[in-house]
Amino acid sequence: MNVLDKTFRPFLSAEVLNERIKELATQINKDYIGKNPIFIGILNGSFMFASDLYKNITVPSTISFIKLVSYKGTTSTGTVITAIGLEEDLTDKDVILIEDIVDTGKTMKEFVATLHKQSPASIQICTLLHKPEALQHPLDLKYVGFEIPNKFVVGYGLDYDGFGRNSQEIFQLDE
Numbered sequence: 001m002n003v004l005d006k007t008f009r010p011f012l013s014a015e016v017l018n019e020r021i022k023e024l025a026t027q028i029n030k031d032y033i034g035k036n037p038i039f040i041g042i043l044n045g046s047f048m049f050a051s052d053l054y055k056n057i058t059v060p061s062t063i064s065f066i067k068l069v070s071y072k073g074t075t076s077t078g079t080v081i082t083a084i085g086l087e088e089d090l091t092d093k094d095v096i097l098i099e100d101i102v103d104t105g106k107t108m109k110e111f112v113a114t115l116h117k118q119s120p121a122s123i124q125i126c127t128l129l130h131k132p133e134a135l136q137h138p139l140d141l142k143y144v145g146f147e148i149p150n151k152f153v154v155g156y157g158l159d160y161d162g163f164g165r166n167s168q169e170i171f172q173l174d175e
């Protein structure tokens with residue numbers, strides 16, 4: 001598949017994604033028995049994952065979204081900008097962040113630090129993808145869908161300069 005100037009090959013099929021997302025939801029449902037967590041999806045990349053995950057969540061909970069932009073092209077720019085703020089009061093709440101991918105970890109690290117100022121009861125991260133080799137900012141990742149090699153991926157919400165989000169599967173850069 002081509003996105004802009006680059007070629008990608010199939011990497012994670014819709015079936016494989018769906019199966020793993022159901023497992024993650026089952027685990028979260030178990031871990032949050034008796035609690036009312038608030039899920040916070042990180043836009044834009046996590047919109048498909050957040051949707052599919054949340055359909056399988058059975059504990060009484062709420063969901064909200066925030067937009068952080070930290071990426072240009074195929075390498076991190078290292079800047080994190082909050083474009084859409086969070087309106088909910090997180091005091092004493094059990095927060096579950098839904099992210100598409102943790103690459104260097106900078107985005108999540110900075111966002112988690114910001115959220116801690118609101119004194120939530122807990123903050124956990126649920127990321128569909130994680131590139132362990134790229135991690136520069138150590139993070140406690142409670143729920144990880146797939147650990148993947150340090151290669152650029154697109155699809156299922158993930159983009160290359162805004163394009164390539166619209167697929168049911170994930171593709172990996174062919175290089």
Ligand code: IMP
Nearest residue numbers: 071076102103104105106107152153158
């Ligand atoms: P980090 O701050 O380096 O962990 O970057 C995380 C953000 O960069 C993610 O939320 C994605 O939006 C983006 N990102 C990192 N790796 C990829 C990739 O392989 N494909 C598409 N976006 C990526």
Ligand code: MG
Nearest residue numbers: 043044045100
């Ligand atoms: Mg993102």
